Amino acid sequence: MSALPESLIEILEHNGPDYMPLVDYQSWRVALMNYTADLTPEKINRMQKHTETDEVFVLMTGRCILFIGEGEDAVTNVHAVDMQPYKLYNVKRGVWHSHTFSEDARVLIVENCDTVESNSPFVGLSVEQQKEVVELTGKLWQ
Numbered sequence: 001m002s003a004l005p006e007s008l009i010e011i012l013e014h015n016g017p018d019y020m021p022l023v024d025y026q027s028w029r030v031a032l033m034n035y036t037a038d039l040t041p042e043k044i045n046r047m048q049k050h051t052e053t054d055e056v057f058v059l060m061t062g063r064c065i066l067f068i069g070e071g072e073d074a075v076t077n078v079h080a081v082d083m084q085p086y087k088l089y090n091v092k093r094g095v096w097h098s099h100t101f102s103e104d105a106r107v108l109i110v111e112n113c114d115t116v117e118s119n120s121p122f123v124g125l126s127v128e129q130q131k132e133v134v135e136l137t138g139k140l141w142q
Helices: 127-140
Strands: 018-025 028-034 046-048 055-061 064-070 077-082 088-091 096-101 106-112 122-124
Touching: 028 096, 055 064, 064 088, 064 127, 077 127, 096 127
Parallel strands: none
Antiparallel strands: 018 028, 028 106, 046 096, 046 122, 055 088, 055 106, 064 077, 064 096
């Protein structure tokens, strides 16, 4: 059997920690995000939002909690969603969010290619909100 030419297909993977964009095509990007020690519940002290686009998350394996923050300029209320494998979670444009992963987690991310630091601000969480993230994780992952 002959090798498949790269002009026909790319086969990509990401086995390291954290976020890695793998495909940029026209206006969209596909990335993988894996466990990173920076996003353990005890270390989550901020949330991010994207001012120009929605962002889609799909849990492929392991466990991931998606934290959603209400509010415009600051997070006023924190919610936690224990993601289910192969379901699409579309975080709407302008919604604060963060996540925590089990060590075996792999999450597929689809976003616009122009999702960059300049249109993806962060906001700090209060000490009470940071404690709430830890408590919510404990309740969901008993």
